[in-house]
Amino acid sequence: MTIQNALFDGLWDYYIWISLLVSIFTFTWLYHHSFWYRSDKGGEHDNPDEIEVGVFPKHNDDMKLEVAWTVAPFLLIVWLTYISWLPLASVWAPVDDADFHGYECEEGESSNNALVGEGYNAIVESECYHVMEITGKQWVWQFDCLELATELCDTSSETIEVYGTVPVLHLKEGETYLAIMTSEDVTHAPWFLGLGTKEDVLYGQDTSLWLTVVEGTSDQIILCTEYCGDAHSVMAAMLNVHS
């Protein structure tokens, strides 16, 4: 299974390209120098800089070069910060803002969410969103659909070979959900593997997480990714997506 989060994929591909460029540049340089400038005199030492014990060696500077490779990475990271910033508004979108996920849906209304833009610019926009609740406790997830219609949101449980009986959350394709989350004991974090998103749930505090179930999202597992004690690794749930 791959990550079906367009934000992640766009950024990931872009970053991989940048990483490749940087690595090729650095490693070519490294391999070239380590072969080209190797000592050809065996054990005997060359001494081009006249290094001597107890004498601070001659400076080996080049202001232009040093400034160059201070400025170049700086420009690169400014650019990378810029492109990482754009999706921030989407993953941490405010509630009740017409630009992102709109207002809370009236009964019968649909989010009709859609991917806007391409590559690292891709963000999800919806007409409205549904509110649901997620509660974590040692060591089980609880989903609460509040007043949402069962067609939009439903819960059941299922026994799967590996994790035993786990809760299942049924969500609808093309809908956007705002999960209000809390915990009953220690810190947990639901990781929606296919949506590529997670946020901690804390005892005594509400956190929130946008679940943008765009078209084509497949069924996926939900794991706990904030260490919470003994059965942390099997504190799982399933996300079931229907159209």
Next chain:
Amino acid sequence: MSSYDDHHPSGWGPHDWGHGAPHNSWSPLIMSIGIGVFLFSVAGVYEWGEFIDASYIGVSIAGLAIVFIGLTVWWRQDYTFDGGYEPRSTGTPFRGIEIRKVAIWVFLMSEMMVFTSLFSTYMRYRFGIESCESVFASGEWVEGASVTCFEPAGHLIASSWFHIAPGAINTFALIISSFTIVQALRYAGMVDIDSDRRRKLVTRYLGTTWFLAVLFLTLKMIEWFLGFPLPEFLHEYNHGDSTIKSLYAEGYLINADSYQHKYYNTDYVASHGHGMDHDSALYLMMEEGTHSGGQMMANIRVSASTFYVTTGTHGAHVLGGIIGLTYMTYKASRGGYTPENAVSIEYFGLYWHFVDLVWVIVFPFFYLY
């Protein structure tokens, strides 16, 4: 190199200070074991505030005793130090300054961070949790159920002159002790007085400092746990109580999950006339009859924890100072301080002034505000 060959290092002391060769010492090993034993056994006595096993009290005292053995070895090695080998800095920008003075200042840098961490904790809770005053005034409570809120110790302490008294006297005690320690430094470093007079003056000032430090901790114990009986003619100024109640007696404790303060009681407020703010939500609710009033109970464990641990950390520093001062006063009484090694008093003094400075902040923010 031959001058080092006749050096016979002893791990128990005293050092022969004639040269700069490394000195061996058993002290670090002993002290480390003692600290380990202490931390290990304290966790056996209590567990989440519940008393578990008395046999561990003995072990933790044994741990402290081991630390003290190590400390004694340390001092025994240092006792003969007469300033003859006081290393000075060779590198810029500290050139010429005594190395240990620089080290003390560096140490104070980390102490600043220690207290900043404690203050950050305090600020986070103070500003993050609603204060009991405003919860009370908002009327969002019912009698018989405990609400979680922040109750600054200052509310209790600064409610009467008698509660402030130990803290206020302590403030003066620390400032005076800061003064006496520089006086000790001044007289130890004074060249033009004879050695007997110097010995007496230095001992007197160090002894005074020691006394003030002990006074500080005694008053702290009175304020925290013991309380203090008042003469009869003062009772009427103390709400009619015959003692200054300790914080313990007032129930201001780390396990106080249903703390009751007389101010958080509508009957008390009403009986004291114009006490309640007529704009407050509580007042309006009571006027409307939607709130029955009564006594508010509060869970103040977090506020009490920050108070006790912050002032307690400061108290632990004072205790450390007392231990150091004991040794120094003893050494001074044997004429151990001369103008050559007077700067040793400065090292301790810098630490002691720092402890005073911390109190300058702790006092207003934890006792008055």
Next chain:
Amino acid sequence: MNTRISRSLVVLAVLSIAMVISPAVVSYPTGISGVKDSGCNCHGAVVSPDVAGSISGLPDQYNYSEEYEIVVSFTGGPANAANSNQGGFNLWVSDGELVPSDATVQAYGVNEVSHTEAGNDQTSWTLTWTAPSSDKNVEFVLHVNSVNGNADGNNGGSSGDMWNRLSAKVSPPILVLESADPFVVLSTLILVSAILLAITLTYVFYRTNPESFTWDNFAPWIAEWLTTTDHKKIGTLYFVAGMFFLGVGGIMAMMIRIQLSVPGNDFLTQDQYNQFFTLHGTTMIFLAAMPLINGFANWMVPLQIGAPDLALPRINAMSFWLQPVAALLIFTGVFSGSGADTGWTGYAPYVVSETAHMGTTMWVAGQIMLVASSTLTGINFLTTIAVMRAPGMGWLQMPLFTWSILIANLMLFLSIPAFGIGLIQVYLDRVIGTAFYDVSAGGDPLLWSHLFWYFGHPEVYVVIVPAFGVISEVIATSARRSIFGYRSMVYAMAGIGVVSFIVYGHHMFTSGMSPTLRFVTMLTTMLVAVPTGIKIFNWLKTMHGGSLVYRTHTLWTLGFLVTFTLGGISGMFFPSIAMDLHLHESYFVVAHFHYVLVGGTVFGFYAAIYYWWPKMTGRMMDERLGVIHFLTGFISYNALFWPMHRLGVWGMARRHHTYFVSTEEAMGALPIEAAGWNMFVSVSAFLFFFSNFFLIANMIKTVIRGEKAPADPWGGWSFEWMTASPPPTPSFDPHNLPELKDANEHIANEPGTLGKLFNRLMMSEDEEVAH
């Protein structure tokens, strides 16, 4: 004579204290572990041999699936028929099913039963055990509680009550070998390593003078090591301790990898796994990496700046000796089977919850001691480097390794108080019941995360920056050049030092932390790339025009450049929040920090070992073994950690006891290839682990019969190459310090802007005399 008396007195004192402690240790509550104990609602904490439990009706050897009626009973203690209630029990069984026979007994799951309230007033209970259908070594654990009945209900009044524990074994029809308890395996391995270490040390002593191998000679020799304040000896102690714990941490890593080699494995239980990764992290960071760094710092800093010793030698000894004691405390819980299971980050509120093991308290206590140790180390090194530089050595003439130690200690020193205070808060929460992290009383669990990461982020730079220093030294010496851009190297390191304090929020992007702070730290985190970039390019440029001599340390340095660059690049993925939301707490993170901590710190310090070994021991290392070590180590290392990136993106979560691949019935978990890759990673992990034995072999071999080393085998310039190998004590004569010359003439007379400022602030020469 006097010393003899005082020495005997102290030995007596220690012995008597040990006698006081020993009975208490037996009954220490951590001695009974999780599952088997969790159902025991025993009154009172007094373990008493007077209470004798028994289980009757058990066969020696069971038949498959047969039902046995067993009777649990006890005698002794305060129980008697006149009491309102007499006692209770808890029975746990490893296999098969326990079923209550009547209303006096209740079941908690199939393998645990206890009495009900109705069964309070009796001393024997009946129940049924169904034997397993396959061959298992079955173990029963029984807790019985004898009660004097002054308690009403479940709480209070438990004074005078006593309990005891009993275990019994039942064999299967066909005998099977008992599977080893991983804790026993770990303890055995640690014990064996410790014995090997002791034997090696004894052998080293024997080698110093084979004729005088007697106790009378051994006692002062070992006392010298225990009491030494010489920076070189303490450095060696640090080094030995660091290598030992590197091995211990490595053994734990291997057990983790065995567990993860196939999906759904149960080599370790969840409980054990949780303790192992916690201890692996704590051990590697605090007990292996930092002591190794301190070992080299102790050895080299005074030598490099031309000082006779550190500024405060006795404080230095104190820093060291706090560490082994702290290690004992940290491992206390593990040896009793209930070590800390919180992860090295120990997030609140789990760390103060009762579900976290008892050993967590000791783990916290041990770390408090490590904090004290690091603070003392910080004072010492900052002071030493600031004040004890030899004449002629200005700030910008210090060797880069010394610079790196200065920056690392500055970061550590200013950040560790936050951690220390956090730990003290947790310790007090767990011990005397303060409420810093008790959420129900209004505590804020994120406060711990803040305090921890305020320290934790500088801390990860604290372990990498000294490696930068080593690499700068080695690459310049090996390339026979002076380092390119010395000043920009220094400024880059200082930049890393400052930036490290303002980026820590990126560890908490998915926590409930203030979103403003998350945004701010996202911007600052990217900044880390700039100084690290400068350093990598400077190293590469240093080779330009040089004459690179290939030695083992050169190989490790080039290896470092490869792995650290890769680790740095993968680090760039995290500040991008939309990606971090997926990558956080996944194996991508594990891969990243192992690339920088193993590929960075450990490789850097392997280079340091090969580079400075001749100086430290006076013997040259075996180059052939060294090259084998590099090749096996470097290749297996990359095979070990590179696939983890992919596993993380697929969705393998960090700190998970096991993982599962998608099946027909449950899609949406890890893809099927993940199983194969995990096996590959585990095999590589073992190869990497064993490749380090080449290093150990090399060290032992060269110490015993290595070629004698000259004073300056590699042609470096700094002061340590001026002294003999190994150096004398004190390292430099304090009355005749060396003086650094400078091949660049302009500096001595013309201070820069900072220099002028310092000159204004400094004491003038004549005042110094008057002082």
Next chain:
Amino acid sequence: MASYKILGRDPYWMNFYGLMILTLIEVLAVGYELPEERIFIFSNYTLMILTVIAIPKFIMIGMIFMHLYGSPDSGILTVTALFPAFFIIIMILFIGLTHPEATTGLPEWCRPGYYNI
């Protein structure tokens, strides 16, 4: 040891008098607001007085008692003492003054939309 004078007198004594007076003012400022009849005790006004008084006390102890003024080594030791200031400010800002919140509370100025990008 101080080699200068304050108002022609010994600096330690003068400093001592000054500190006593300031502390007295502090305690009196609190005493003035002592609540006998009211339940809401302290205004931020009191806090302001306390903070304002704490600053000169700090400076007086630091400069005169700790010899950060008037000694040959004062200059560089003052720099040493002030060195952690940056880290203290960072800690207070990041730890003392931030509060947990859900990500939907990300302020407007942290979003690219605010700058029309």
